[in-house]
Amino acid sequence: MFLHKGQVLFRQGESGPLFHLRSGLLKIVRVHEDGNPFLVNLIVPGETIPHHSLISPMPYHGTAVALITCEVDSVSPQQWYGELERNPEKNREIALLLQSKLRMMQQRIDQLTQVAPADKLIRLQQWFAVYIGPMSITDVLTQDEIGQLIGLRRETVNRLLRAQMKESEPN
Numbered sequence: 001m002f003l004h005k006g007q008v009l010f011r012q013g014e015s016g017p018l019f020h021l022r023s024g025l026l027k028i029v030r031v032h033e034d035g036n037p038f039l040v041n042l043i044v045p046g047e048t049i050p051h052h053s054l055i056s057p058m059p060y061h062g063t064a065v066a067l068i069t070c071e072v073d074s075v076s077p078q079q080w081y082g083e084l085e086r087n088p089e090k091n092r093e094i095a096l097l098l099q100s101k102l103r104m105m106q107q108r109i110d111q112l113t114q115v116a117p118a119d120k121l122i123r124l125q126q127w128f129a130v131y132i133g134p135m136s137i138t139d140v141l142t143q144d145e146i147g148q149l150i151g152l153r154r155e156t157v158n159r160l161l162r163a164q165m166k167e168s169e170p171n
Contacts, residue, residue, distance in 0.1 A: 001072055009064035009072060015057065017074045020048045024070025025132060025140060030062040039141075039148040042067075044104075044131045048075065051101055054094045057081070067140045104131070112151050120150040121160045 003009055003024070010016055012031055026043035040062055043049055052058055057077055084090050111123040124146065128137045137146060143157040152160075 001074065003066040003070045003072060005066055005068055007066050009066065009070075010060045012061065012063045013059050015059045017077055018048055018050065018053060018080055019064075020073040020075055021045050022071040022073060024072075025067040026064045026070060027067050027141075027145070028062040028064055037063075039145045042131075042149075047101065048097060051098065054097065055084070068135075108149070111149070117150075117152050117156055118160055118163070120152060121146070121157065121164075124150050 009019060009026060012029075021043055023045050025045075026049075027039055028041040028043065028049075029037045030040045031037050043064065048054065049064065050058070050060055052061060084094075107123075107127055111120055111127060125137055128140075132140065138161065141149075142154075143161070144154045146152075147154045147157045150157075
């Protein structure tokens with residue numbers, strides 16, 4: 001199936017199938033009790049989600065929204081979990097998927113632990129370039145979402161992006 005920018009794949013609290021992202025980029029947004037959304041994760045091609053349901057089913061932890069056009073395969077829970085029971089080798093595949101995501105999250109933690117706000121933004125931009133490719137981070141995420149990913153206020157992100165633009169302008 002194809003999702004276009006802004007379309008929802010699944011909603012927080014619902015239950016359903018797993019999904020494999022063939023192409024595109026998804027964001028996972030968690031809505032807090034006060035109603036404010038918070039960007040908690042980015043899903044890149046090759047990932048099967050939700051990660052917390054790869055071994056056993058649980059309701060969706062957040063809402064998955066397409067940031068750009070995505071191609072997604074639905075994976076039947078009966079088929080997925082049945083295959084786990086019939087084929088113990090499948091557990092290695094899941095372990096490798098989780099290992100890959102853990103390494104990606106470790107890189108994100110490195111971004112958050114940078115002391116200088118400018119360094120946090122640069123590290124996120126570098127991560128984004130590796131996983132997302134030639135698009136600019138600001139073409140896909142709002143300044144507020146960028147700030148949520150690196151623990152900065154939107155205003156700080158705006159100031160840092162403007163400073164980067166000034167640095168890259170020809171003299």
